[in-house]
Amino acid sequence: xxxxxxxxxxxxxxxxxxxxxxxxxxxxxxxxxxxxxxxxxxxxxxxxxxxxxxxxxxxxxxxxxxxxxxxxxxxxxxxxxxxxxxxxxxxxxxxxxxxxxxxxxxxxxxxxxxxxxxxxxxxxxxxxxxxxxxxxxxxxxxxxxxxxxxxxxxxxxxxxxxxxxxxxxxxxxxxxxxxxxxxxx
Numbered sequence: 001x002x003x004x005x006x007x008x009x010x011x012x013x014x015x016x017x018x019x020x021x022x023x024x025x026x027x028x029x030x031x032x033x034x035x036x037x038x039x040x041x042x043x044x045x046x047x048x049x050x051x052x053x054x055x056x057x058x059x060x061x062x063x064x065x066x067x068x069x070x071x072x073x074x075x076x077x078x079x080x081x082x083x084x085x086x087x088x089x090x091x092x093x094x095x096x097x098x099x100x101x102x103x104x105x106x107x108x109x110x111x112x113x114x115x116x117x118x119x120x121x122x123x124x125x126x127x128x129x130x131x132x133x134x135x136x137x138x139x140x141x142x143x144x145x146x147x148x149x150x151x152x153x154x155x156x157x158x159x160x161x162x163x164x165x166x167x168x169x170x171x172x173x174x175x176x177x178x179x180x181x182x183x184x185x
Contacts, residue, residue: 147163
């Protein structure tokens with residue numbers, strides 16, 4: 001999950017990681033506005049009280065939300081790219097500095113092929129950790145709380161049930177994986 005040492009190594013990447021999570025959160029907020037606009041229009045259509053202004057508002061909310069989501073998606077990609085680029089550079093510099101400090105004596109404890117593999121595959125795996133896992137981890141905390149706050153205005157009981165069920169999702173995923181492993185073995 002979260003490794004403190006890797007978090008300490010983030011440095012300037014914090015702004016990209018939090019920027020990525022913030023872009024996801026703003027996209028969620030735009031989606032909420034769009035859904036409420038459409039739901040409001042449907043409610044008025046059912047009660048036969050929908051007017052031109054209601055249609056205009058729903059269409060405007062949908063278009064604005066889609067534009068915001070597009071911009072947030074691009075911003076998310078940009079933050080992800082910058083985070084990955086920065087992490088790769090920093091980690092490879094750290095590996096190189098460590099090798100320079102050890103000098104040629106590093107070959108006594110670690111083969112050169114392992115060093116090369118670590119600096120390529122290991123750094124790529126850590127790049128995924130910084131680019132995808134950490135922003136998604138922070139967003140996974142923000143999204144349920146945001147949805148709870150918004151849904152409290154609709155139904156407090158439903159919002160509470162959804163908030164309580166959020167921790168069950170990873171548990172269900174792990175249970176399915178364990179069951180799948182049993183059947184595959």
